[in-house]
Amino acid sequence: MDENNITLEDVNRFLEQFRVKASVFGIIYRIRDKNENTLFKLGISAVMREKIVLSLDGIDFSHTTLGDAFDEGDLLWVFGKDYKGTELYIKITIINQGRCLCVSFHEAEHPIVYPFKRKED
Numbered sequence: 001m002d003e004n005n006i007t008l009e010d011v012n013r014f015l016e017q018f019r020v021k022a023s024v025f026g027i028i029y030r031i032r033d034k035n036e037n038t039l040f041k042l043g044i045s046a047v048m049r050e051k052i053v054l055s056l057d058g059i060d061f062s063h064t065t066l067g068d069a070f071d072e073g074d075l076l077w078v079f080g081k082d083y084k085g086t087e088l089y090i091k092i093t094i095i096n097q098g099r100c101l102c103v104s105f106h107e108a109e110h111p112i113v114y115p116f117k118r119k120e121d
Contacts, residue, residue: 008116011058014077018092018100019054027053027092027100038106042086052081053090053102059117060090067093067103076103080112087112 027050029035039049060079067076079090089112091104 006061006064008058008061011061011077011116014094015056015058018094021094021098022054022100025099027102028095029102029105032104032106034106035104038088041107042083044083049105052083052088053092053105056081056090056092059114061116062112062114065091078104078112080108080114 029049038044039046044052056079060081062078062080065076065078067074074093074095076091076093079092081088081090087108089104089106089108090102092100092102095101
């Protein structure tokens with residue numbers, strides 16, 4: 001999928017598929033230092049992290065990118081979400097056999113661009 005042609009409807013369709021599959025299979029979270037450090041620093045529990053990921057909306061979308069070998073080269077969907085004044089960088093995908101994977105869940109290292117978010121949102 002060419003990210004230049006991704007519509008808000010495409011994003012919402014992906015998120016709906018992600019939520020349905022997550023309700024059946026759960027979400028696999030990649031363990032990385034910066035992901036774990038963000039959870040600790042912001043006091044985010046595993047349950048709260050899951051709620052945040054499942055609350056993503058189309059306007060939280062930033063862009064897509066291709067995953068590495070670990071992610072099986074799948075298309076990764078990048079989102080941003082405000083959590084108590086901290087912008088979170090969240091990267092998710094649906095991998096083989098419909099499993100949901102969260103590759104990144106950490107403080108944004110750079111400002112995130114939101115193509116579908118209006119200035120007043």
